[in-house]
Amino acid sequence: MTTVLVAHGTRNPRGVALIGDLAAAMSARLHEPVHAAFVDVLGPSPTEVLRRLDDEHAESGAAPVAVVPAFLARGYHVRVDLPAHVDAAGHPAAALTPALGPSPDLAAVLALRLRAAGAQEDDAIVLAAAGSSDPLAVADVDRTAGHLGEILGADVTVGFAAPPADGSAHPGVTEAVRAARGRGRRVAVASYLLAPGLFQQRLAQTDAEVVAAPLGLHPRVVGLACDRVRAVRARVDIPA
Template identity: 45%
Template sequence: MTAPALLLLAHGTADADGRATWERLLASVRHALPAVTVGLAYADVVGPTLAEALSSLPGPVVVVPAFLASGYHVRVDVPEQLAATGRDDVVVAETFGPDPRLVGVLLDRLAEAGARPGDTVVLAAAGSRDPGAQDDLRTAAALLTARVGHEVPVGYIAGGEPRVASVVASAASRGPRVVAATWLLAPGAFHRWLADAGAAVVAEPLGDHPDVVAVVLARYEAGVSAGAAAGVGA
């Protein structure tokens, strides 16, 4: 029996570095799953859209939403777009975050950027007004808090309050340096804006780190199991 296809669904970006990051992640997933058809679609900004990508993938398909929280796109856009296709052989897996493996990636990215023991860490996230997404972010911050040994405050880059710059300024009283852990998957405008937030170190996004690939595989495998249990594509 042919394994279900995997469709990685990213937010979408017009940023060249961001697109390159998604392409590298796609290549890594394909390398890890040589017997599986693996594709990439975008929920917004650029194509291919979910419907366009699914049109070239015979079922069954597991869609893996590459989002760090279950916000509007995941809860509303994806189900609506999927319903519009009329497909009944597609399973939508869980989102990426918050996952403890990704918190490990945050620490790796901080170390690569030059963070040191004793630095005060803040978590920089895109931000969302969606309650579910905010809950996921608080969980990620709690996981990071447990790893670094001090409470990690959250700052928003674009949506919501408090903004990263304000959080960095407040955290400066805790120690000599404040460093920003970047809760983003790929580079783009949001990551560039962090350069002006006042942190001594700004980590790179999670990107195509091996543990990000591992999360993709785990979500896919869980989606395959869920689909089999529900008889999707049978």
């Protein structure tokens, strides 16, 4: 099986490099090719990668392809944009997996990143996500906040790096940090982002005492992405 790992896309070279590194780490674990694609900002797009893979196997028949969204919630790109890319490619054996999040594995990595950044037991915790007005995406972030709260034994509030303009969901991360500090405690921000970039910079610009690093290439993140591929393989009965 071949895999296409699909991320949003960013102009930040470190963010682009991380997606390539994640694809390489998945490939090493799965012992099969993993290609990177992006739905916005830069290419190649998922449609382009899937068409190329279809062309490469035109004579021998289309090889199964797992399309893994490197997203942390079920927002527009996961539910609408990415399926449209798969349909447009016309690849006869492409299977779209669920997004990476929400997952208890990601919450465990969030807790580890917080502790590594210096978070203390009595800190107020703000989970900082990219942001969305999509109710399913908001619900997924809330589930992650719940998972993290269970691990830490603490209440976790949510702030968005790019909150909806209509105020329909969670506040911006700066406002969330201020609200948490209003309770008279230090504030630690858990970065529910996959890679460094503009949104991580916004977290660093808050006045929180602790800002954790993004999820990045933690082994549990790599393992979760590989599990998405293995689930597709089992569903279509492809031998390991």
